[in-house]
Amino acid sequence: MIQLTNVSKIFKELEAVENVTINVNKGSIYGLLGSNGAGKTTLLRLIAGILHQDKGEIKVNQQNVYENTAVKQQVFFIPDIPYVFPQYTVKQMAQFYQQTYSGWNQDRFDKISAVFDIDCNKKVQTFSKGMQRQVAFWLALSTMPDVLILDEPLDGLDPVMRKKVKNLIIQDVAKREMTVLISSHNLREIEDLCDHVGILHKGRLLLEKEIDDLKSDTHKIQVAFKKPLSEDWLKPLNVLYSEQRGSVSLCIVRGKEEEISTYIKRFQPIIYDLLPLTLEEIFIYEMGDVGYDFKNILV
Numbered sequence: 505m506i507q508l509t510n511v512s513k514i515f516k517e518l519e520a521v522e523n524v525t526i527n528v529n530k531g532s533i534y535g536l537l538g539s540n541g542a543g544k545t546t547l548l549r550l551i552a553g554i555l556h557q558d559k560g561e562i563k564v565n566q567q568n569v570y571e572n573t574a575v576k577q578q579v580f581f582i583p584d585i586p587y588v589f590p591q592y593t594v595k596q597m598a599q600f601y602q603q604t605y606s607g608w609n610q611d612r613f614d615k616i617s618a619v620f621d622i623d624c625n626k627k628v629q630t631f632s633k634g635m636q637r638q639v640a641f642w643l644a645l646s647t648m649p650d651v652l653i654l655d656e657p658l659d660g661l662d663p664v665m666r667k668k669v670k671n672l673i674i675q676d677v678a679k680r681e682m683t684v685l686i687s688s689h690n691l692r693e694i695e696d697l698c699d700h701v702g703i704l705h706k707g708r709l710l711l712e713k714e715i716d717d718l719k720s721d722t723h724k725i726q727v728a729f730k731k732p733l734s735e736d737w738l739k740p741l742n743v744l745y746s747e748q749r750g751s752v753s754l755c756i757v758r759g760k761e762e763e764i765s766t767y768i769k770r771f772q773p774i775i776y777d778l779l780p781l782t783l784e785e786i787f788i789y790e791m792g793d794v795g796y797d798f799k800n801i802l803v
C-alpha cells in the first residue's frame with residue numbers, strides 16, 4: 505500500500521512534483537501517465553526512497569520510506585534503465601540480492617529461469633537492452649516485493665516477452681496481493697494492466713480514477729440530423745470537445761450514457777453512435793485541457 509499526502513519535490517527553482525496526493529491500495533496496479541518532464545520518474549524515485557520529498561508525507565505499508573531499510577526491503581524499483589553491476593554475472597547479482605533482500609526466494613528464482621532464456625553465468629553488462637530488462641524482472645520478482653515500482657517497464661521487450669512479464673506481474677498481484685505502480689507512455693499497456701490511473705502534468709496530478717469509471721464517464725458521439733439544429737443544442741450536455749464533419753457532429757461528452765442518449769434521441773437523429781473512449785483518447789483530451797494540442801483526436 506502506497507500513500508502520498510501533499511508531496512512536493514523541488515530541484516533548485518523547479519517544483520518537479522507539486523502537492524501530489526495519491527493512494528494505491530494493496531493488490532492494485534496503478535498506472536502513472538503524463539507528458540514528458542511531468543515528474544513521473546521523480547515521483548517514483550521519491551516513493552522508492554531514493555529521493556527525499558521537500559514537503560508532504562510518503563508512506564509504504566504505513567511507514568515512512570526514506571532511510572527506512574526495513575521498508576525498502578519490501579519495495580523493488582526497476583528504473584527506465586535498469587542498473588547492472590559491472591562485471592557481475594546473473595548468478596552473482598542474484599547472490600547480491602539474496603544478501604540484500606530478506607524476502608529473496610531461491611525457489612522462485614529457479615522457477616522463473618524457465619521463463620527467461622538467459623545464461624546465468626554470463627555478465628549482465630554484455631546482454632542486450634531487452635535481456636538486461638528481463639534480468640531486472642527476474643531478480644525483482646525473486647525478492648518477492650510487497651511493492652513493485654516500474655518506470656517504463658516493458659520498453660525494449662519483444663511482444664512475447666512483454667506478455668510473459670505481464671503474466672508474472674499479474675500472478676504476483678493475484679496470489680500475494682503485490683502492489684504495483686507503473687509509469688509508462690504506452691497507454692494500451694496501462695489500459696491492459698492497470699485498475700487505476702493517474703495523470704501527471706507539470707508536477708501536478710490532473711486526474712486520478714479507476715480505469716473503468718474513467719472510461720464509462722466519457723463518450724465519443726457521432727450524430728447527424730435531417731435538418732441542422734441551432735448551434736446551442738449541445739449546451740445542456742457536458743461537451744468536452746466537438747467538431748463538425750459535413751453533416752456529422754463528432755463530440756466528446758462527459759456524463760451518464762443513458763442521460764446523454766435520452767437527450768439526443770429527443771431530436772430524432774438519423775445517425776447516432778455512442779462509443780467508449782480509449783485511454784489514449786482520454787489522455788490526449790485531458791492534456792489538451794491543460795494546453796497540450798489535441799486537434800483531430802476523433803477518428
Ligand SMILES: Nc1ncnc2c1ncn2[C@@H]1O[C@H](COP(=O)(O)OP(=O)(O)OP(=O)(O)O)[C@@H](O)[C@H]1O
Binds near residue numbers: 541542
Ligand atoms: N536531479 C534533478 N535535478 C534537477 N532537475 C531534475 C532532476 N530530476 C528531474 N529533474 C527535472 O524535473 C522535471 C521532471 O522530471 P522527470 O524525470 O520526473 O519527468 P518524467 O515525467 O519522468 O519525464 P519523461 O516522461 O520525459 O521521462 C524535469 O523538468 C526534469 O528536468
